Amino acid sequence: MLSQDFDSSEFDYLNAGDYTQPEQQTQKQKDEIANIERFWKIAGNWGEFGGYFSTGLVASLIVRAIPVITPAAVIFFPAISLGVALYSLSANGDEKMRCQLILLAIGTALLSANWDAWLAWVIANSQLLIFSFVVTVIVLGFVIVEIWSKLNAGK
Numbered sequence: 001m002l003s004q005d006f007d008s009s010e011f012d013y014l015n016a017g018d019y020t021q022p023e024q025q026t027q028k029q030k031d032e033i034a035n036i037e038r039f040w041k042i043a044g045n046w047g048e049f050g051g052y053f054s055t056g057l058v059a060s061l062i063v064r065a066i067p068v069i070t071p072a073a074v075i076f077f078p079a080i081s082l083g084v085a086l087y088s089l090s091a092n093g094d095e096k097m098r099c100q101l102i103l104l105a106i107g108t109a110l111l112s113a114n115w116d117a118w119l120a121w122v123i124a125n126s127q128l129l130i131f132s133f134v135v136t137v138i139v140l141g142f143v144i145v146e147i148w149s150k151l152n153a154g155k
Contacts, residue, residue, distance in 0.1 A: 057112065060109055084103055085099070
C-alpha cells in the first residue's frame with residue numbers, strides 16, 4: 001500500500017473533538033525525597049554520621065588491604081579533609097554542620113581502622129618525635145621572645 005492509495009478521510013472522526021483545556025489547573029508538585037535523605041531525617045545526625053563513618057572505614061580498610069594504594073591514600077585523605085574543612089569555613093547552616101559531621105566521621109574512621117599502625121609508628125619514632133617537639137618549642141619560644149622584645153623596645 002502506497003501513501004497515495006491511503007485515504008485519510010476515514011479517520012476524520014478522530015479530529016472532531018476539541019482538545020483545548022478551558023482553564024489551567026495548577027498541580028502541586030510533591031517534594032521528592034530520596035531514601036537516604038528520609039533515613040537521615042528519621043535517624044538524625046547519628047544516621048548521617050554512621051553513613052560517613054562506614055564509608056571512611058571501608059575506604060581505610062581497603063587501603064590497609066591493598067598496600068600499593070597507601071601513598072595515594074596518604075595524599076588524598078588529608079586533601080579531601082582539607083577541602084571539606086575549607087568549605088565548612090564558608091558554608092552556613094545545615095551545610096556547615098554536614099561538613100563538620102563529615103570531617104568528624106572521616107577522622108574517626110581513619111583512627112579506628114589504623115590505630116595499631118599509628119601506635120606502632122609513634123612508638124617506633126618516639127625519640128624523633130620528642131626531639132622534634134623540643135626543638136619546635138625552643139625555636140618558637142626564641143622567635144616569640146625576639147618579637148616581644150622588638151615590640152616593647154620603644155617603651
